[in-house]
Amino acid sequence: MAKRAILGLVTVGLVVTAAFASFYVVPMERTMGPIQRIFYFHAASAWAGMTAFAICFLGNLLYVWRRQQNWDWLGVSAAEVGLAFTTVVLITGPIWAHPVWGIWWTWDWRLTSTFVMWLLYISYLLLRTLIEEPDRRALLSALFGIFAFLDVPLVYFSIRWWRTQHPQPVVMGGPGAGLEPTMFKVFFFSVLAMHALMVLLLSERYRLEKLSVAVHDLQREAEA
């Protein structure tokens, strides 16, 4: 309980500080103006979402290899949390795009691959609702999760491999890319804050999965 409270307090502290810094510490971006401040929320959420999907992939691989329930719990928990972060990315992206590009959405590589990633993980969760038997559900969804993860590197590299409407990478983008030093620091602080939030949500979701397994076990005991 104390660990959860500490994690919660640290996360709240980090996200509030990150939000404050993105409005009051970073300088105004010359081309886009104040709207660019959405970047610290949008891109940091995208990174945390992709980390959650990488954790899901790890859980799926380990389940297929070891067939231990806890890896299935990790997989489904990380998929749900990653989906929450990607939903935020898909909401904040068009809100940022509209004043800057003059359009809400375009089917370019980055936007389309992100939307496909979102649909793939929704399918992963839907698939789990269709299979009653726990071991079969865990195995089939782990195999589907491994397949779904193929899209995650595509999302990351899409703006490096193809010229897209979405801006080219400003972080780890190679020569010519880069951020003003204060923007860079605040961006990485925002990434840290969003990762703390991701860990908090993931641990809560994992506890929920353990509880639902306890319910399932008790139901079987009551029926026996």
Add this chain to the structure above:
Amino acid sequence: MKNFDSIFAAYVLGWAVFFGFYLSLGKRASSLRAEIEQLKNSVNRGK
């Protein structure tokens, strides 16, 4: 501030997703806890 409405909407909607998800976790956990109590009682009655 220019584009204040868009910035405000992005932050409010984004945080609404996180809060909504967190609240749904809490709601699902409390309903599972209630179910566990109920099942424990019925298992104990059956013994």
